[in-house]
Amino acid sequence: MGRTAVVVGGGIGGLAAAIGLRRIGWEVTVVERAGVLDDAGAGISLAANGxxxxxxxGVGEAVRxxxxxxxxxxxxxxxGGWLARMDGAELERAVGTPIMGIPRATLHRLLHAALPAGTLLTGAEAGPVTQIGPGTVRVDRGGTPLAADLVVAADGIGSKIRGRLFPAHPGPLHSxxxxxxxxxxxxxxxxTDFELTWGRGAEFGHIAFPDGRAEWHAVLALPAGTRFADPLAELHRRFHDWHDPVPALLDATRPEDVLHHDIGELRTPLPSYAVGRIALLGDAAHAMTPNxxxxxxxxxxxxVTxxxxxxxxxxxxxxxxxxDAERRPRSQAVAKAARQAGRMGHQLAHPLAVALRNTAMRLTPSRTAVRMILRHxxxxxxxLG
Structure with missing residues (x-):
C-alpha cells in the first residue's frame, strides 16, 4: 500500500484527515487555497462522537x-419561555462527555499544531486531479504537480474535485x-452555557466559551445572495424584543466581526465517497444543514475511519x-435528520404549526430527548493500530 497523500482543503476535516494519515505512518501535504479560513471568527459545538x-x-485532551x-x-x-432544558450532566452520564463549545479558530489552531511545520500549504490553489498510473494520483498545484498514492478531497461544499468526479450530480443547493x-x-x-431560541421563521442561539466570550448565530429564512448594508443593525432590528441575553450578545459584538453565509447542503446524496484513489471527506462528501x-x-x-x-x-x-461503505450510510442519515430538524425548527412560520411544535417539545421527557441525541x-x- 502507498504511503503518500495530498489533502485538498485545510479546514477541520482536511487537517483531521492529515493528522490521521500521519498517525498511521503516511507522508501528507495539505493544500489550502485560502490564507485565512472563512469561518475563523465563529464557534463550534463538539458532541461526543466528534x-x-x-x-x-491524539488531540482530544488539548481540545477539551x-x-x-x-x-x-x-x-x-x-x-423567554422554556421549550426544553438541556441536562448536560445526564448526557455526560450517557455518553461520557457533555457537548463542548470552542472557537472554531482555536480548534483549527490545535489541529494545525498537531502537524509538522510545512505540512499545510496555504494560499495554494489545487487544480485537476488525475490518475497517472495504476497506483499514483496527481494534483496540480498552481502548475506544480504533486504525485501521491492517495488524494483526499476535503475542499468543502463547493468541492471542485467532487464536481469533476460526479459531473451529473446537481451539487449543493440553497437550503x-x-x-x-x-x-x-x-x-x-x-x-447558561448554550441556548437555542426558535421564533417564526428565525432562530437565535449562543455558545459560551471558557474566557466568558460567546459565539452567537442567527438563522433567517432568506433567498440566496441576500445581504444587508449593516448586518448587525439588521439583527438589532429583528431581535431587539427577544429575551435576554439576545440583545446583550448583539450589543457585545463589533459590526466588522459579523459573518454572513448562505446555508447550502448536498440534498441529493452522492453515490460514492470514493473513486479510485480519491476519497471525498467532510462537506465535500455530505454537506448538511447545521441544525x-x-x-x-x-x-x-x-x-478517523x-x-x-x-x-x-x-x-x-x-x-x-x-x-465508503462505513461512512456513507451514517453521514447521509445524519444529513437527512439535520434537514428534518430544520423543518421543525426555525423554518416553521405558521402560528398553528409553531404552537403544536412547542407543545410537543414541552411534553417530551428529558430522557426521551437524550435518547434522540444519542442516535447521533x-x-x-x-x-488506528
Whole structure:
C-alpha cells in the first residue's frame, strides 16, 4: 500500500484527515487555497462522537482544555419561555462527555499544531486531479504537480474535485436560509452555557466559551445572495424584543466581526465517497444543514475511519471501498435528520404549526430527548493500530 497523500482543503476535516494519515505512518501535504479560513471568527459545538474522533487523533485532551462544557441551557421561545432544558450532566452520564463549545479558530489552531511545520500549504490553489498510473494520483498545484498514492478531497461544499468526479450530480443547493454569526468582543455574564431560541421563521442561539466570550448565530429564512448594508443593525432590528441575553450578545459584538453565509447542503446524496484513489471527506462528501451541530463531527468521523481503513486493507482502493461503505450510510442519515430538524425548527412560520411544535417539545421527557441525541452522538472510533 502507498504511503503518500495530498489533502485538498485545510479546514477541520482536511487537517483531521492529515493528522490521521500521519498517525498511521503516511507522508501528507495539505493544500489550502485560502490564507485565512472563512469561518475563523465563529464557534463550534463538539458532541461526543466528534470528541472521540479527536481522541483517536491524539488531540482530544488539548481540545477539551480549550473548550467549555454545555451543562446548562436548552431551547426557548422569543419571549423567554422554556421549550426544553438541556441536562448536560445526564448526557455526560450517557455518553461520557457533555457537548463542548470552542472557537472554531482555536480548534483549527490545535489541529494545525498537531502537524509538522510545512505540512499545510496555504494560499495554494489545487487544480485537476488525475490518475497517472495504476497506483499514483496527481494534483496540480498552481502548475506544480504533486504525485501521491492517495488524494483526499476535503475542499468543502463547493468541492471542485467532487464536481469533476460526479459531473451529473446537481451539487449543493440553497437550503432557504442564511446564518449570521460572530464571537462577542468581550465577556458576558451569561446564565447558561448554550441556548437555542426558535421564533417564526428565525432562530437565535449562543455558545459560551471558557474566557466568558460567546459565539452567537442567527438563522433567517432568506433567498440566496441576500445581504444587508449593516448586518448587525439588521439583527438589532429583528431581535431587539427577544429575551435576554439576545440583545446583550448583539450589543457585545463589533459590526466588522459579523459573518454572513448562505446555508447550502448536498440534498441529493452522492453515490460514492470514493473513486479510485480519491476519497471525498467532510462537506465535500455530505454537506448538511447545521441544525444538529454535526457537520464538523461527521468530518472528524470521516478522518478517523479513513485512516483506520488504510491500516487494515491490502490496497488503497480496497481501503476506500471500506471507507465508503462505513461512512456513507451514517453521514447521509445524519444529513437527512439535520434537514428534518430544520423543518421543525426555525423554518416553521405558521402560528398553528409553531404552537403544536412547542407543545410537543414541552411534553417530551428529558430522557426521551437524550435518547434522540444519542442516535447521533453514540459513535465509537475504529482503532488506528
Amino acid at each position: 470528541l472521540r474522533a479527536l481522541d483517536a487523533l 482544555e480549550a473548550s467549555r462544557g454545555q451543562y446548562t441551557g436548552g431551547t426557548r421561545t422569543p419571549g 432557504g436560509s442564511a446564518v449570521l454569526r460572530a464571537v462577542t468582543a468581550q465577556p458576558l455574564a451569561l446564565r 444538529l451541530g454535526q457537520g464538523a463531527c461527521q468530518a472528524l468521523e470521516d478522518a 479513513l485512516a483506520a481503513a488504510l491500516t487494515t486493507e491490502p490496497t488503497v482502493e480496497a481501503a476506500l471501498v471500506r471507507y 452522538h453514540a459513535w465509537e472510533p475504529p482503532g
